[in-house]
Amino acid sequence: MSRPAFLDQEAPKGYVAGVGRGATGFTTSADTGAVRIEDDIDDGGPKIDDDSGLLARRGKGDAAEEEADKIYEDIERRLSEKKRKKNEQLVEKPPSDDPVSQFVDLKRDLSQVTRDQWAALPEVGDLTRRNKRMRLLEKQQQRFYAVPDSVLTGLGSSQATNFASISQGKDKLLSQRLDELLPQAQTTTDAIEEQDSDMDSQIADVNRTRLVLNSLRRTAPNKASSWIASIRVEEQAKNFSAAKRLAVQACQKVPQSEEVWLESIRIHQKSLQSSYECKTIANSGLKFNPKSLGLWLKLYDLESNSDTLTKRKVLMRAIENLPRVPELWKKLVQQEESAEEKRKLALKAVELCQSDWDLRRILVSLSDYKESKSILNEARKIMGGNPQLWITAVELEEKHNPEVSETKLLSMMKKGMGEVSKVEDSDANTDWIKYAMAAEDENYLKTCHALAKAAFHTQLEVLLDLPGWIQKAQDASISHKNTAKFIYQAIVEKFPNDTDIWLLLFESSKGEMPTLVQHYKHAIELNPREELFRLMYAKDLWKLAGDVDGARSVLISANNDLPQSEEIWLAMAKLEIMNKRYKDAGVIFKRALDEKAKDSPRIWYKYVHYQRYMYYNKEVSSDKILEAVDEALNNFPQTSKLHLQKSQILMSDINDPQKARSALSQAVKICPQSVPLWTSLSQLEEVHFKSLLKARSTLDLALLKNPDSDLLWVHKVQLEVRAGDAVAASQICSRALQKFPSSPMLWVQQLSLITKSSQKKNSFLDALQKTNNSSEVLVEIGRSFYMEGKYSKAEQWFQRAVDAESENGDAWSWLYKVLGNLGKSDRRAEISKKVDSLFDSISKGVVWIKCKKDPKNLTCSGAEILDTTARVI
Template sequence: MPAPSGYVAGVGRGATGFTTRSDIGPARDSTDIPMEAALAAPAPKKARDDDDEEAEDLNDANYDEEFGYSGSLFAKDPYDKDDEEADAIYHAVDMRQDEKRKDYRERKYREAVEKYRQERPKIQQQFSDLKRQLAEVTEDEWAAIPEVGDARNKSKRNPRAERFTPVPDSVLSMGMQYGQMNSVLDRNIQSGLTTPYSGFQSTLGGMTSTLGGMASGILTPGWKTGIQTGTSTDLDLRKIGQARNRIMDIRLNQVSDSVAGQTVVDPKGYLTDLQSMIPKYGGDINDIKKARQLFKSIRETNPKHPPAWIASAKLEEVVGKIQAARNLIMEGCDKNPKSEDLWLEAIQLHPPDVAKSIVATAVQHLPNSVRIWMKAADIETDKKAKRKVLRKALENIPHSVRLWKAAVDLEEPEDARQLLTRAVECCSSSTELWLALAKLETYDNARKVLNKARENIPTDRLIWIAAARLEESRGESNMVDKLIDRALLSLKANKVEINRKHWLEDAIDAERASCRLTAQAIIKHVMGVGVEEEDRKHTWMEDAEWFVTEKAYECARSIYAFTLNTFPKKKGIWTCAAFFEKDHGTVEGYEQLLEKATENCPQAEKLWLMYAKSKWIHGNVEAAREILSRAFQHNPNSEGIWMAAVKLESENNEYQRARKLLQKARNLAPSPRIWMKSARLEWCLNELEKAKGLLREGIEKYRDYEKLYMMMGQILTQERNYEEARKVYNEGVRRCPNSIPLWLLIVRFEESQNRSTKARSDLDVARIKNPKNERLWLEAIRIELRAEQRELAESLLARALQECEHSGILWSEAIFLEQRHGRKTKSVDALKRCEHDPHVLLAVAKMLWAERKIKVAREWFQKTIKVNPDFGDAWAYFYKFEMIHGNEEERAEVKKRCIQAEPRHGELWQEISKDVKNWRLQIEEILELLTARLEIPK
């Protein structure tokens, strides 16, 4: 018997043995059955119980669409309607559940794919930054790339430079003397070895004689004398060119004549003939042949099918067989004389003089075809002939609006009016013709024309709107509103659906036609049509914004007026209307609107402040004081109104009044901001002791207000009391650990005291307490740059971008931390992650400016201030750019837009605007001061 698997002889009595690879056979998995056991052991039989089923047969022939394979549990049961309905319900439930999880599943899939691509990027992505640099490769650098060859071949790796051997004087002299008379005879001809005759031998003999003449010329005594005397040969390059042309002429003349004397080649026109043989179609000629056969089969099978003839003609036209195309299309016209498309294609393929005869034939077969008559008019070049053709067309087709319009366009106003009178009789259902006639008539006649038009077309709104515009142009303003109201009633009576959008578009057209009252009347009567009561405010505000984008400002103003009449107590609507009036209206209209707004919404302090500021800006300080006093009556504890009143008095040199107001505010409406403003006023007036006293009181009351500590530290630093300033700063960061400006102040303070190590440690503490903060990372990078530790700064920047991946200010710093050749790649990466960040956009604009791409840089500056008009640094750089590269008008435009935007933020902007020395500077002055400090980017 064979030994069992793994048997070792003598194991039972303690013997040890070994096995070889021949004993155990090839390597196999632990779950595999040995071959011997598989052959010896019989196949196991599955116990058959009543509940067990047979083994599942997975053959394709045993598959059923409803039940799967035959082993299914219910495969033998009948499938009825109830089962089908149940399957449909389960399927619907599955689809509903799948729809609920769809967004989550797709998001997870996208995240997984993105993570996978980050971990295992494609080769294309790995080399994307290098491929971008290929755009900077010049043509000379491309040409300098070596040819592909075997690197082992020394001649390919080290190619030898080309060598140029100068032409000897003998060759040049030979070319100069060619064609001149020689006194020496050709030996070959005289000896009779070659006899010149037509064809190849004649050509060969001529070339031989020419060479003989050249040789004899070389041996002339003059040549020898020239050599002996050593005189230089004067070279005339023009004669060398003439000699070359003579040789070419001789060869062409010899080839042009055959033995019989007939011309074979035209030496003057052979290049032109070759040019005319270039095919116009660049495709495969076999495809053209197949298409010809296919179209021919279609034409023969059904010659009454016009598209087949048109397609065949188009094919011939494309391949340059214009005459064949014309023949085919005319054959098609003969067999299908009633096809309008065939005649039009035939007219297009033929020249104008032939096309006229084709048009005449087409009109005979199709006298009622408007397109053919219009084509006939287009062929004519004379205006009188066009009129004649159109008049003839109107005799055959008097009800064609297109023909009437074309005929009217060719007439003078008086003749056009008469023609339109006839046109509206023939085409009484054309609104365009009625309106065109009304425009040409006088006021009284126009009213009659529009009345007739309403009788003939009672369902068209444009006739009613034209009537309203007519009354407005006449000065009958009271009739405009009545006509629009009657129009809506009449159209509803005629069962016409009032399309709100179409009416609003008509209002825009009316405003553009200087019919303001008509536009307002349309908006007044159509605003509520088809709008639910709960959606009115939202819908109407969207309509107003849409009108502003369409530059229909009167319509938008009407929308706001209508909305405010409906919702007079909504301060949000009043605010939007006020901003609209400020941007697109007059000062008087803006202030009148704010007067009404403050009457209807007296608790809206923003409206009061806007009203007072408008009066103050335009020089009416007393009116501004009166408005703020009224605002105090309605809002006695409003911090914003108190601050506005203080600013008004301090800006107008009323410092005592400002102090009294602040003292009253501290008693009546105390807040940390009021204490801060009180101390700042004293600080600006150089009353440092009073300012410190107010700040100490404020800190006692409001220990967690960061700005009090910041101001106290700055005042102490100004007094050179550095130890006290350090204590205040440390107390501030202990009380306000999340205040980033306070951390930055203490870091810069320590750095100014030559304690860079302490500044770095403070920054580390700040980053621990405020993780993922871009400002703290930026300050750490700049500390190293100021210390001339560029490598350490680059390392910190890399860590910062990992932690704050979407920080625009860090990416902008990274762009200019790169070398010039790497800034483009870095800017592309920055725009991918921060596409609409103003810091990144400004950095790109500065980079383009440094590369002297003036036009593109201006576009990026425009994009930056459009994204964030409150970014003061962008305005300053843009103004600096225009000061250098722009004209006076462009500079004035930038300054005007900056004053309108009133920027308040920006790192460089706030350094100037927050300085107590500049506390009274206006926007324009801050812009000028910051622009003078900026340096041109490099």
């Protein structure tokens, strides 16, 4: 760029640099020469005007310059004022608004962050690349490489891998992942901030509500709801003085409003004012509202309970103004102590309040039998559709005439239900069963019976809902057993051949032996061909009443009526055996076999079992037992239980394994579908002949004949376990579970093969899911904890097994056993008693069945079998 020419030229005369830009004039030594100090002596020479030239034009006399100076000064003043205000704001601004000071505490906390936490912080905007890196990392981790031989050789001399630590690490990782899935708790700071924001919003809402209500009170000062709302807003804001002030104003503005006076009393009570002030407010309100029931009751409540005289005076004043209000009369009757005075007041109350039932009920309770009947008859004309009227009449009859027949009470109740049905839309709208339960609570059992029976017979025709009535009875049985029993009685009268209802009735009558006997007799009379009723009748006479002779006579009568019933024959024999009358039992078996020798293999089986027991007691010889079982097999050669029984006699009683093997070999040919025969033969080969090869081949052949039997696979696994080959047992069990994934017994074997406790937890869950919480699996889990010495946890699992299936005897035995380890003798006694009552229904459990069917235990009770099983399990 070329240099401008004017820079090399001489400046014009009088030129001052910068004057065009508003610069002020100045003088240098170059213009004036050397500075010198002149004497302050007037030499009398001519005066020199120093303001000549350029400075002369900027003198004080120039008005335009002065105006410009004023403008600049004004601008400068405004700028300085603005700067001063800004500085003041900076000084007054709280330190928390300063970004530097605001995050000081957070910066200080950063010193506690670890390196791993820093490394785990995500980078903003790097989500896509991060996901890609994670995928690549997972692929790299999933790659597998062939390990060199040198490494494998080195591993051979190194220490063994610690699989326990690996498992613990996996469990720890699983726990961490589960914890991450849980919702994170809010920090205290967040909670406080949220609370503060809620409080601010509430304050803002209160202020807005105040403004709205103030406007409403100004526009409609006589509207009580606006005043009450204002009082409650101040109450919500905890401003009780303002609330009381508004209450006083409200009473002045709207004195005829009952609600306003009651609200004033309430707010004064809440602000801990004395009862005297509250009573003063109530009396003031009653001057304007003498017909206000609410104010009279409030004044009554404000009086002290010990001051009965004042309370009575308040009620009398209230009745003077409100003579037909039943509630006041009821309270006045309660205040009286004399029965005669109460009756007089009740008479007057009924006269003034004829449609109120409670007052009439009070009068009935204060009157004698004759007067009560006349009161009820008079009430029937006015309120004949009231259910409680008829119930009270029936209760009155039961109370004053204990010998009254149930037929009469039932007739009265049916008549009452008919009257009620005329008033109500439908009979179903009245819940008579609730009234029946209330009568039971008051010990009016005949009334309860009449109510239940009449309700069923009248409402069943309308509803036609028998299952609904059964459900009502079952619901009532929880707390009102008599009501449930009476409902069942009503149902069996309508449906006398329904066995299930009779069973429910029997169950509801347990504990009342005379009533139970009466029900049994009635059921047998109506159902003479039902053997179950006769068997239950005999059993309850024997077990509950201890009447052996009575039970025997019931069974003899049943046998005469039903001679073809094998259950009755066996019950007769069992009764004699359990009471140690063995010869009588033998006679009964002989009679039964004479009549049913060709018809009942079960009687033959029980007879042989009885003979084995007699053999152990040295009452019969072994030849007689074999003779009996051979005769049974001649009659029923296809009965596998008889073949199995013969092998047990040969093995256990006579101790002849060779004959037992021959008998079982012949039996599996005749009954190839019988799994117990195959397993018995296999065990015989294994235990007595020490031939694992034959034992295995026997089970394999059995599987060919019975491919759908999971029990055979269980025995194969157990065989390998006894042989000491845990690997083969595990392999067989895995194959079996593939074919029978929901078999409880196979899962029990699978769990028993797991030796490491770290692996059991997942297997427990799998077994429970696959078997739908089978009792066998629950028992095995409890057994596992028992073997580890965790008795309390084992008890929980055994209890679950019992709750899941009460028919499992092994579950009861384990529970009984672990309670002994825990020293819970009382609980143990309860279990023993429970098992004794359920003895006949307990039909599962490998060890339980073995002990129960042992001929030596033929006469043992349920409690004795439980104790035996618990010792050997």
